Amino acid sequence: MSDIRELYQEVIVDHNKSPRNFHVIEEPTCKAEGINPLCGDQLVVYLDMDNGVIKDISFQGHGCAISMASASLMTEFLKGKTEQQVRELFDLFHAALTEEGTISLDRLGKLAVLMGVKDFPSRIKCATLAWHAIKAAMNHINAPISTE
Amino acid sequence: MNTLSATNQLHEKNNLLDVMSLRKDFPILQQTVHGKPLIYLDSAATSQKPQVVIDALVKYYQEYNSNVHRGVHTLSEKATFEYEKARIKVQQFIHAKYPSEVIFLRGTTEAINLVATSFGRSQIKAQDEIIISEMEHHSNIVPWQLLCEQIGAVLKILPMNDAGEVSLDEFQKLLSPKTKMVSIVHVSNSLGTVNPIKKIIQLAHQYNVPVLIDGAQAISHFSVDVQDLDCDFYAFSGHKLFADTGIGVLYGKTALLDAMPPYQGGGEMIRTVTFDKTTFNELPHKFEAGTPHIAGAISLGIAIDYLQKIGIETIHLYEHELLLYANSLAAQMDDLRIIGNAIHKSSILSFTLSNIHAHDIGTILDQDGIAIRVGHHCTMPVMQHFKLPATARASFAFYNTKQEIDQLFESLDKVKKVFA
Numbered sequence: 001m002s003d004i005r006e007l008y009q010e011v012i013v014d015h016n017k018s019p020r021n022f023h024v025i026e027e028p029t030c031k032a033e034g035i036n037p038l039c040g041d042q043l044v045v046y047l048d049m050d051n052g053v054i055k056d057i058s059f060q061g062h063g064c065a066i067s068m069a070s071a072s073l074m075t076e077f078l079k080g081k082t083e084q085q086v087r088e089l090f091d092l093f094h095a096a097l098t099e100e101g102t103i104s105l106d107r108l109g110k111l112a113v114l115m116g117v118k119d120f121p122s123r124i125k126c127a128t129l130a131w132h133a134i135k136a137a138m139n140h141i142n143a144p145i146s147t148e
Numbered sequence: 149m150n151t152l153s154a155t156n157q158l159h160e161k162n163n164l165l166d167v168m169s170l171r172k173d174f175p176i177l178q179q180t181v182h183g184k185p186l187i188y189l190d191s192a193a194t195s196q197k198p199q200v201v202i203d204a205l206v207k208y209y210q211e212y213n214s215n216v217h218r219g220v221h222t223l224s225e226k227a228t229f230e231y232e233k234a235r236i237k238v239q240q241f242i243h244a245k246y247p248s249e250v251i252f253l254r255g256t257t258e259a260i261n262l263v264a265t266s267f268g269r270s271q272i273k274a275q276d277e278i279i280i281s282e283m284e285h286h287s288n289i290v291p292w293q294l295l296c297e298q299i300g301a302v303l304k305i306l307p308m309n310d311a312g313e314v315s316l317d318e319f320q321k322l323l324s325p326k327t328k329m330v331s332i333v334h335v336s337n338s339l340g341t342v343n344p345i346k347k348i349i350q351l352a353h354q355y356n357v358p359v360l361i362d363g364a365q366a367i368s369h370f371s372v373d374v375q376d377l378d379c380d381f382y383a384f385s386g387h388k389l390f391a392d393t394g395i396g397v398l399y400g401k402t403a404l405l406d407a408m409p410p411y412q413g414g415g416e417m418i419r420t421v422t423f424d425k426t427t428f429n430e431l432p433h434k435f436e437a438g439t440p441h442i443a444g445a446i447s448l449g450i451a452i453d454y455l456q457k458i459g460i461e462t463i464h465l466y467e468h469e470l471l472l473y474a475n476s477l478a479a480q481m482d483d484l485r486i487i488g489n490a491i492h493k494s495s496i497l498s499f500t501l502s503n504i505h506a507h508d509i510g511t512i513l514d515q516d517g518i519a520i521r522v523g524h525h526c527t528m529p530v531m532q533h534f535k536l537p538a539t540a541r542a543s544f545a546f547y548n549t550k551q552e553i554d555q556l557f558e559s560l561d562k563v564k565k566v567f568a
Contacts, residue, residue: 004515008508008566016567039507040524040537062537064505065567120511 034133071130184517192543234449255396259383274300334366339488340496395444
């Protein structure tokens with residue numbers, strides 16, 4: 001049985017309470033909205049890109065603690081990364097939460113605190129919402145994307 | 149009845165309702181979830197099934213599975229007999245005048261769609277008005293929106309106040325010669341409000357407007373008398389009434405049903421078919437195209453027998469006591485806000501806790517073996533009214549106990565500590 005603290009670790013509670021980079025970037029290079037119909041989570045990820053590198057990243061929206069903390073941690077983690085790195089990290093993060101077996105979490109750094117979500121299948125979409133949004137933003141998809 | 153006399157009666161009735169013994173009728177309640185005894189507080193989503201209902205389903209498939217109204221062989225005759233017996237049980241349970249006014253469908257949603265499609269397209273015209281309330285389930289919004297888009301009718305919304313109540317004065321203001329249909333929920337699934345449907349029906353009838361009642365959340369909690377209410381249509385689902393999923397009922401007055409065209413074409417609903425012309429079967433078969441959910445209908449009849457043995461009035465009083473008890477604990481909890489404070493309420497406690505998202509509450513409670521519903525409850529306009537993305541909802545049935553409600557609030561304390 002998973003202890004509830006495995007899911008709601010201090011870092012997650014803290015990022016939910018005080019999300020980082022929680023604002024609008026006025027003239028973003030790209031942005032995308034993510035919606036999780038199950039929870040009613042809704043957020044927009046904004047990107048300011050400079051030569052394929054994330055110069056600034058932010059998000060705004062509302063949702064459950066998992067989706068908010070995941071978005072907040074993601075924005076911290078991805079600042080300064082290249083588009084290619086982001087795409088690789090998306091795959092890694094997604095695989096770590098959804099695939100069987102042990103995937104090395106070394107490259108995910110602080111994001112590893114979110115791995116408790118793996119034991120709560122109905123909440124995985126909450127953790128991946130911001131990641132789907134950033135991927136959509138990079139693909140210049142303007143329509144809101146949905147986890148459904 | 150004032151509260152005091154209701155409570156006094158309850159102490160007597162509680163002696164009649166032996167909850168611990170009734171719980172033994174529900175095999176699913178005997179399990180543990182995450183190592184804790186299951187506390188099922190989600191009966192508004194779907195109710196659990198007593199052993200007699202499960203046995204009836206098994207018995208049908210083991211002993212007399214066959215098609216109804218078709219064969220002359222023994223099994224088919226037995227299946228037809230049991231299926232039609234279930235219809236009579238439903239008729240008597242809701243006090244309909246004739247068994248043929250009871251149509252077996254998949255559920256409340258299909259029943260509303262049937263009326264919106266069959267009655268709506270044949271009798272409602274462009275510019276006509278249909279009234280629904282602000283607290284409807286999506287299943288009593290979307291079928292009417294689809295109809296309005298198709299025929300150019302206008303959907304009017306009866307607003308509610310912040311307690312979650314509709315006003316009869318407002319309703320009267322909406323009624324006009326343009327009104328051609330009123331469709332309203334008996335008990336709100338997200339607020340627990342019991343609507344004054346008898347008065348609503350009386351007012352609508354002054355304009356000769358038929359009224360459909362969505363009874364999905366009412367039927368398992370108190371006695372429903374469609375003739376006394378004088379409603380024109382009443383819809384409910386079997387799975388919220390301790391029977392199988394995929395079976396539901398549309399009650400309709402004979403005169404209205406007779407005048408309506410079939411909803412679906414197929415077998416069973418016809419009298420004769422030639423390539424030139426088809427004549428239709430009589431009620432209720434006209435609206436039961438195809439092989440119905442035979443086992444489901446039979447299970448519904450058995451569930452009704454089971455409920456009547458306990459007594460629907462006893463259930464009503466007991467559940468009201470559970471609600472009052474939950475309200476009293478809720479009042480003691482800081483930061484807990486009850487959503488839906490109607491004077492007349494069914495045993496539904498919808499709430500928010502501090503600024504903690506409902507899904508986080510649901511996940512933490514689940515770890516304690518407590519099942520509640522979290523989300524918008526398919527009532528997004530209700531969430532918009534209260535400016536909330538979601539609420540947590542505990543709903544109580546007669547198999548729940550005060551001890552379980554104690555544990556709900558202990559677990560909510562834990563939720564607060566996690567997010568402190």
